[in-house]
Amino acid sequence: MSRDGDEHRPVSRVRVRVPSKINxxxxxxxxRPDGYHELVTVLQTVSLYDTVTAHVEGPSAQHPAGRRSMQLDFTQDGTSGVPDDEANLAVRAARVIMAETGFGSATNGCGPTTRLHLDKHIPVAAGMAGGSADAAAALVALDELWGAGLGRARLRELAAELGADVPFCVSGGTALATGTGTATAQVLTRGSYHWVVGISDTPLSTPDVYRAYDEVATPSEAEPDAVLQALRNGDAEALGDALHNDLQVAAEHLRPELTERRQAILDAGALGALVSGSGPTVVGLAENAQDAVRLQRAVADVFDRVEVGLSPAGGPDVWRD
Structure with a gap:
């Protein structure tokens, strides 16, 4: 088995582990005039992961001409709330890259089959870009598996067709995003950051949160300068003070218990805490790894599940068989 960075060679199976994100x-x-919201956001990957495995089987599996009749099969580990049809972003990502490469363009149905399997651990509809991460993993996995040679830059362009966080998830790390969130620029970051991640089993719809924002909030004039400076300096205390999320007021409007849960993390001694993205996940910044474990124990009864994560967690990690 070879890891990402090895010299390219034909492969029969590709496994991509992709991290979640926090805002x-x-x-x-x-x-915006198109109905989408104009955003300014700083994104960072954190070490909660999903894994997408892809392999090709059947006639003409290794022949590009035969792949014009490529079929697609998608399975997942049965996580509640994850669709297994075209509503799944990973499936949609596969369709996008099939259209880009011409694979699956014939309709005789007698070609090889690409099988995608999702092993899901990032919580669903939780403000951590789980669906976007899966889409990014599918793009990276199929580019590698099929030897399409599109590269990460082109994959990011295709990712922008799928959703706001998908281009970022293709690259990972830390980025400043603007527009609808698809235009990203990598951000200089020093040091690592330790988080307690409070997860709720009941998801929160992103469209519902934006609708609530339009009802209960006003556009913000806050700027990301303090967050960017803290990241450049590797200053966890300053980062904790600078954490900011306009959507938090909307998420807490829909789910008032999130206010108490966020406060519980702060009361336990976190450097800062906020709702991640559209929620309902609440993240708290710890001083170090030991403090993150202490915070995890302190708020274990407040959430349905509490994880400890490290950021930045890089981007998609590729294994080839």
Whole structure:
């Protein structure tokens, strides 16, 4: 088995482990003419992962001409709330890259089959880009498996067709995103950051949160400068003070218990805490790894599940068989 960075060679199976994300900063500048919200956000990957495995089987599996009749099969580990049809972003990502490469363009149905399997651990509809991460993993896995040679830059362009966080998830690390969230620029970051991640089993719909934001909030003038400076300096205490999310007021409007849960993390001694993205996940910044474990224990009864994560967690990690 070979890891990402090895010299390219034909492969029969590709496994991509992709991290989740948190929003260290998010402001909503208003509603665009196309109906989407204008955002400024600082994104960072954190070490909660999903894994997408892809392999090809059947006739002409290794022949590009035969792949014009490629079929797609998607399975997942049965996690509640994850669709296994075209509503799944990973499936949609596979369709996008099939259209880009011409694989699956014939309709005789007698070609090889690409099988995608999702092993899901990132919580669903939780403000941690789980669906976007899966889409990014599918793009990376199929580019590698099929030897398409599209590269990460082109994959990010295709990712922008799928959703706001998908281009970031293709790259990972830390980024400043603007527009609808698809335009990203990598951000200089020093040090690592330790988080307690409070997870709720009941998901929260992103469209519902944006609708609530339009009802109960106003566009923000907050700027990401303090967050960016803290990241450049590797200053966890300053980062904790600078954490900001405009959507938090909307998420807490829909789920008032999130206010108490966020406060519980702060009362336990976190450097800062906020709702991640559209929620309902609440993250708290710890001083170090030992403090993160202490915080995890302190708020274990407040959430349905509490994880400890490290950021930045890089981008998609590729294994080839």
């Amino acid at each position: 260290l900063f998010l402001t909503v500048r208003g509603v």
